[in-house]
Amino acid sequence: MQASLVTFIQLLRSHDVRISPAETLDAMAVAATLGYGERERLRDGLAMALAKTPAEEAIVESCFDRFFGQQMADFSNTREERERGEQESGDPQQNESGAERQPADSGNEADAGSDSLLAELAANDDAVQALLDSPLLQQLQNNDRNALNLAMGTAAEQVGLGQIKMFTQKGQYTRRMLDAMGEAQIRQAIIGLEERQSPALEELRRYRDILREQVRDYVQREYLLHAEGHNARFMDDILSHTRLSHLEQRYAQRVQVLVRKMARKLAERHARKRRTFRRGRLDMGKTLRRGIASDGVMFNTYWRRTRKDKPQIVAICDVSGSVAAYAKFLLLFLYNLQDVLPRVRSFAFSSHLGEVSELFTRYPVEKAIELVNWRYGGATDYGSSLQDFARLALDDINSSTTVIILGDARNNNGDPKLEIMRSIYQRSRRVIWLNPESRRAWGTGDSEMLRYKTACHFAAECNNLAQLERVVDQLLRLTR
Amino acid sequence: MHTQDFPQLASIEVIEQGFESLGYICSTKIATAVFLAFALRKPILVEGPPGVGKTELAKTAAELLQVPLIRLQCYEGLDEAKALYEWKYGKQLLYTQVLKEKLGDLLQGAQGLAESVERLHQFGDIFYSEEFLEPRPLLKAMQQERGAILLIDEVDKSDYEFESMLLEILSDYQVSIPEIGTIKASVSPMVFLTSNNTRDISDALKRRCLHLYIPFPSVELEERIVRSRVPDIDQVLRRQLVAFVHSLRDLDLKKTPAISETIDWARSLLLLHAHQLDEEIIHNTLNVLLKFEDDINTASAGLGELLRSPRRA
Structure with a gap:
């Protein structure tokens, strides 16, 4: 049971519930305290120990039901008979007389009628007899769902069904499971019966089909359980490593969700109090020491002060055609981090530069980004844009300002105005340049990156979400 | 606190009965949480909309165990000088x-x-x-000889630093005072943290707690709660008023009426000697349930509708 609890936790992890080893131990303790007897209670208990939000609680509960509550369908007979059984369930006596094959719940007496053909055959054929004696066929004949379920569980473990990742693997795993359960024996018998055109053929075929159906369902269920969450993560993984300019439009929604998720993760990691208080605790040591001068009488009290720090972030984004897609994501990132990032001021430029912070306070982030692109798109001129920036905001840059510049530094052979970059560099706490081009392309053609780089504390290549996340993470660590 | 000292917490059923005898009707889930928290010596983080009885849960637990309830109300700027x-x-x-x-x-x-x-x-x-040490609530809770219920109320209102400070207390039931050393609780208190979800609590804190989410109760549960809190109220009226509150919760309101409001309303109806809900009496007492002018207007507009089709029918 412990093993299956661990599997259950792995399953939850694949569904994006973060569970630490310590919590796994907690879950074990919960299970040990509550016992496995009452499913509802155990479910509640596990949800309490493992989930951290109501949303996660819902995930835990639904996974619990799917994982521990694998109920098998009734496969007692063919469909029409099952339906008939349902109709007649209110009147068991009629059922007794009417049905050729009883629903197996009613027990062994059914065997006499239904299995006579096979049984007769078995008397003359050792192979068939052996088959009839095999536990697999026994389970099928007796509709023993528990035993069959158990057998499927064992087979699933043998073939490692828990490793299933892709829907294309379903057929393969079904085959392997059937083999592990000994379906080959039935297959052989069917071939034998076909040759002889035995009347029992239909009967055996039916059992085989039931078995296949059950195994197929089982594999499907396991696939949903194990692979679904995994695939969603796989997708996120791919998206976060794709060049941002290559992301297809149809993934836009998903990428935005992903950015928000990353931003939330970073926000949590860096969330810390920013408010400081004018007066901290009394600094007893200092008060006493200063008191010595006045013969130990403590005239003045000294209080521990906390350093006040008002960090500020200035984002300058190139929104010309070649870089616009990247700017969008950087801004999306920054503005999704508003809870933890102090003041963000953003500027956009291509031929000229302007402040766009106000757009972000007025509109939702996505809308604001569209407006920015529309207003400032065009051919790039780094020189005049830097001049614009100096005029607008250079005075506001001080030792607590972090400046992030996003651009490819391709200046169309204009004047790079490096001296403005230098003064930004000297005044600010940090200058970070993010370049969507790969490092190898820096400085080639009209790229001024190598020159600008000398006026940056940190320059990085940044063209997919994973890199962006890393940079923003670092940024947060350094600014606060 | 150990199980053998407190037969009131021997099993989930006993807890349910115990709480009920004190007028707190709890779902099995809540009782399970209390039982587990006690058995595993873990704090419970209680979340849920305001007014569903999060604070009340801790109070009732203290009453049930007959140990002191030590309460720490969190707010922005709460620091260890005030808490510890x-x-x-x-x-x-x-x-x-x-x-x-x-x-x-x-x-x-x-x-x-x-x-x-x-x-x-x-x-x-x-x-x-x-x-020369002046104990504040957290330290006080650890010095209680018979154990205590420590209620850290609205922990989401506190700062992140305070949250980190809580970690040591919640996992080991000890506090470190730099000038003296570590003070460990002789009897570990049972800790309830409540949160209204105004911000996300850090994972580190959540990980140390059992997570209990108390939603608005079902109609049946709420009727039982009203019965236990306002026993004199007429059965028909009780059913009507609970159904009405439930249909109110389906509206888009600024502040959805919670259990505490239902109870207040039941009490006011009792005072007014109402036997049945009609539009007039609802109109006159709606301010007990709803706390915003806008909400009252929204509800009044659809009052006839709400009365005619209570959720249950």
């Missing part, structure tokens, strides 16, 4: 004065500076000691 401990500065200053007067006796007969300093070191220093 504070030095008694005034007394400390006096102590230094007293010390100075005694200094003559202490150093009597000492030869030279070195010996004086040595004497001074031999002298037991109690400037930073438990004598």
Whole structure:
């Protein structure tokens, strides 16, 4: 049971519930305290120990039901008979007389009628007899769902069904499971019966089909359980490593969700109090020491002060055609981090530069980004844009300002105005340049990156979400 | 706190009954949480909309166990001087004065500076000691001899630093005071944290707690709650008013009426000698349930509709 609890936790992890080893131990303790007897209670208990939000609680509960509550369908007979059984369930006596094959719940007496053909055959054929004696066929004949379920569980473990990742693997795993359960024996018998055109053929075929159906369902269920969450993560993984300019439009929604998720993760990691208080605790040591001068009488009290720090972030984004897609994501990132990032001021430029912070306070982030692109798109001129920036905001840059510049530094052979970059560099706490081009392309053609780089504390290549996340993470660590 | 000392918490059923006898009707889930928290010695983080009885849960637990309830209301700017401990500065200053007067006796007969300093070191220093420690709620909860219920209310309102400070207390039931050392609880208190979800609590804190989400109750549960809290109310009226509150919760309101409001409303209806809900009486008492003018207007507009089709029908 412990093993299956661990599997259950792995399953939850694949569904994006973060569970630490310590919590796994907690879950074990919960299970040990509550016992496995009452499913509802155990479910509640596990949800309490493992989930951290109501949303996660819902995930835990639904996974619990799917994982521990694998109920098998009734496969007692063919469909029409099952339906008939349902109709007649209110009147068991009629059922007794009417049905050729009883629903197996009613027990062994059914065997006499239904299995006579096979049984007769078995008397003359050792192979068939052996088959009839095999536990697999026994389970099928007796509709023993528990035993069959158990057998499927064992087979699933043998073939490692828990490793299933892709829907294309379903057929393969079904085959392997059937083999592990000994379906080959039935297959052989069917071939034998076909040759002889035995009347029992239909009967055996039916059992085989039931078995296949059950195994197929089982594999499907396991696939949903194990692979679904995994695939969603796989997708996120791919998206976060794709060049941002290559992301297809149809993934836009998903990428935005992903950015928000990353931003939330970073926000949590860096969330810390920013408010400081004018007066901290009394600094007893200092008060006493200063008191010595006045013969130990403590005239003045000294209080521990906390350093006040008002960090500020200035984002300058190139929104010309070649870089616009990247700017969008950087801004999306920054503005999704508003809870933890102090003041963000953003500027956009291509031929000229302007402040766009106000757009972000007025509109939702996505809308604001569209407006920015529309207003400032065009051919790039780094020189005049830097001049614009100096005029607008250079005075506001001080030792607590972090400046992030996003651009490819391709200046169309204009004047790079490096001296403005230098003064930004000297005044600010940090200058970070993010370049969507790969490092190898820096400085080639009209790229001024190598020159600008000398006026940056940190320059990085940044063209997919994973890199962006890393940079923003670092940024947060350094600014606060 | 150990199970053998508290038969009130022996099993989930016993807890349910115990709470019920004190007028707190809890779902099995809540009882399970209390049972687990006690058995595993883990804090419970209770979340849910305001007014579903999060704070009440801790109060009732204290009443059930007959141990003191120590409450710490969190707010922005709460620091350890207010939550954990504070030095008694005034007394400390006096102590230094007293010390100075005694200094003559202490150093009597000492030869030279070195010996004086040595004497001074031999002298037991109690400037930073438990004598001068003023315990605040968290420390107080750990000093209780029979154990205690510690209620850390609205932890989401506190700052992140405070949250980190709680970690040591919640996982090991001990506090570190730099000047003295570690103080460990002789009997670990049972801790309830409540949160209204105004911000996300850090994962580190969540990981140390059992997570209990209390939603608005079902109609049946809420009827039982009203019955236990306002026993005199007529059965028909009770059913009507609970159904009405439930249909109110489906509206888009600024502040959805919670259990506490249902109870208040039931009490007011009782005072007014109402036997049945009709539009007029609802109109006159709606301000008990709804706390915003906008909400009252929204509800009044659809009042006939709400009355005619209560959710249950």
